[in-house]
Amino acid sequence: MPQINVTIDGKNYRMACAEGEEPHLTALATELDGRITGLRASFGEIGDMRLHVMAALLQADELDETRRRLAALEAETTGLRAQVETADATRAAEETRIAAGLGRCAERIEHLAKTLSAG
Template structure:
């Protein structure tokens, strides 16, 4: 626990606070002191009363501003969320496009390696033509025999 001596409206006050909070307490006391000194005339109690009222007014005003700012931050959060979801959608789309491209490349590679299979067709054609030759020769022989 730390002991701090405050000076507000010309009167000293001895106050205890947690260790490490001395500077903050001195700063707050300076704010109160400034308000109290701003009020001319009247008793010390009256000065402190007005200082407290003015600080309460400041606090209320600040709260009002924060409340007004809330919708803006809401819309900002919504905009950020929208942008994030759009970015995620764009990433998904890109990933899908990459996947499609990879599939197309694989298909192309398969087609390029296919000529071995495709080359079987001319071989079949040649075999069919040879069979046609042989059956035609057979037909000629059968016609001669008949």
């Protein structure tokens, strides 16, 4: 299992990750480090633990909002799929009705042609 070194808030951490996940884990650590740096710039030196907790809560809040948006999009997708199924069924019924009408028209034209050619 690969291991990488990341720096968060000026501290180095050695972390294990799955093969190929190294860039992703590095990016996550960089994002967290940036968030902590931003909080420190906004609030000053209020303690590492407090800054880390605030950063974690901000991440958790974003994750929660993303989950809610995903749930709303999934519900919307389900509704749209139902509308598509209804539209497809309506279209198929209309195609059947139109085909039957064209068949009746063809029969009438054929009947008229026979009548005209016989008469």
